[in-house]
Amino acid sequence: MERRRKGLASKPYPEIKAVSIRFTEFTWSYEQFIRSTAPVRLELSLLGVRRVVWLRLHKRFWQYWWRVLSGEAELASTLVVKRRLNKWYAIFIFKLKPRKEEPKSIVAFDINENTVAVGRIDIVATIDKIASWNRQYATPQLYSIRTDFGRLARRYEAIRNKIIEKLKPKFALPSGNYVNVTNTREFRKQVRKLRERGRKVGRVRYVANELTKTPAIIVTEELGNNPQEEMINGIGKDELRHRIKQTPFKAVEEAVEGKALERGSKIFHVSSYRNSRVCPVHFVRLESTNDWHILYCPKGHYVNRDYASVMNMMWKTTPEAWSKGVWWDLKREKMDWKIHEGDSNPIIPYPIVQYLWYVLTIFTASEESPAMLARGKPMNPTGEADEGRARKPPTPFQGREEVRLMSEPLAMNIFLISLNSFRTPT
Structure with a gap:
């Protein structure tokens, strides 16, 4: 009514x-x-x-x-x-049901307004002998997939504004104002023919298919529940805010998760903290230039911020490089370790530290018990073996079982003595 x-x-x-x-x-x-x-x-x-x-x-x-x-x-x-x-x-x-496949590569991707930056490392090429004589296979493959979500939003915004201006005279009120044209049936009938949502869905599925062609370990940023609202904070231009709101960040992430489950890949999320502002080579803060996508490293080279973000995501999967990604310039010679000398760790009790110290002094490598697997054998034959006849080299008894059986009770006695003789510092 x-x-x-x-x-x-x-x-x-x-x-x-x-x-x-x-x-x-x-x-x-x-x-x-x-x-x-x-x-x-x-x-x-x-x-x-x-x-x-x-x-x-x-x-x-x-x-x-x-x-x-x-x-x-x-x-x-x-x-x-x-x-x-x-x-x-x-x-x-x-x-x-999740398919279990052996991963063949490590893929990191970053979603932008018009592109999706991708970094890919082939696991087989990096661990094989190929990397020892040809270093190009150990270098990550950096490329981008063009999506044009921002250009698509700008185009359809201009088309909708033209439709609104065309329909305004038909919905004028006696007071001189206009009815909200976007709620009318005529407006929806014309906008439905533009197929804006269908084109976005097609591009989202294309990106998900490209990233999950082979079983891989997929790394991406933790976007949160509503990443668009966090990105538009502090942005005053209405056009830029509209383009960011129309970029389907969560849709791409959910599509990649679905395809990864279907094709045997695993997806992991890392923190988005300082991914595109740190040099992935020297771990120093990048300086801005005239180009928004190109940043300058103080060490003397230029870095694409999209590729830097992808590389820093891969770095964050390792403990040492994760700490370098958090701090701007982490070097041991620059940190004053003498300030913390003599301090105890409040998380680990002091007797446990003493026990670990005694264990490390006892379980040392020697000629009778070398530092290798218990059932491991040397890869190269010994000097007495005849390599021409492929004779099996002799494997003398090394006494590992006796060393293990004798060291475990001794370690437990030392642990009990340390608990009784040392007190926990307050």
């Missing part, structure tokens, strides 16, 4: 364009459906009558149904039937 007063509705009754009905496992043929080899028929309980419905299934359904038959996925017991524009759709929900 309110819309009729404003002249926005032409019919005396409300129009319902979409209807969704949820069926539990007791109101549709769930058991019969999951046992079928080719499910093309449904039986639904509607209005107290059992109705038979024939399906025209999509090719994506057959892809996931094959995974159900092979044990890689499960079909949820809830069925959603939806009507839109006089067409009925059956929506099936599949639960994928």
Whole structure:
């Protein structure tokens, strides 16, 4: 009635364009459906009558149904039937089981306004003999995937403004003001043809497919629940705020997580603290230049901030480099360690420190017990072996079992003595 007063509705009754009905496992043929080899028929309980419905299934359904038959996925017991524009759709929900694959590379990606920066390291190439004679295989591959989310938002904003200016004269009020054109049916009818959301979804899926082509360890930033609100703080330009709000950061991250689960990859999140402001080579703070994407390192070279962010994400997966990523310039010769000399750690009790010290003095490598695995053998044959005949080298007894059995009771006695003789400092 309110819309009729404003002249926005032409019919005396409300129009319902979409209807969704949820069926539990007791109101549709769930058991019969999951046992079928080719499910093309449904039986639904509607209005107290059992109705038979024939399906025209999509090719994506057959892809996931094959995974159900092979044990890689499960079909949820809830069925959603939806009507839109006089067409009925059956929506099936599949639960994928995580695929276990051996990772072949390490991938880090950073989402920007118009690109997605990617850094890739091949695990096999870095640990193999290839890296010893050709260093280019140990260098990370840095490239970017063009998405143009910001340009797409700017283009559609200009198109929507033109549609609003065109429809304004039709919705003028006697007071001289205008009705909010964005809430009208005519505006939604024209905007629906632009396919803005469909193009965004296509680009999001393309990025997720590119990042998860092979099983990998995927590293990305911890974005939080609503990253757009944190990014627009302090930004006064409305156009830039709109472009940031339209960039689908969480959609890309969720799409990558879904594809990683499907293809055997693992995704890890690291802190976004100082990723794009620290040099990944010298770990010093980068200085700004005339170009927003190019920063200057005080050591004498230029760094792309997108690639620096990707490299610092990879650095944060290691303990030593993580500390370098947190501090601007961490060097042992620059830190005054004499200030902390003689101080005790309040987290670790002092007797435990004494016990560890005694253990380290006892368990030392010697000729009888070298520092190698208990069942390890030397990779190169000894001097007495004849390499031409490939004779097995002699392996004399080294007495590791006796050393281990004698050292454990001795270590426990020393630990008990240290607990009784040393007191914990206050």
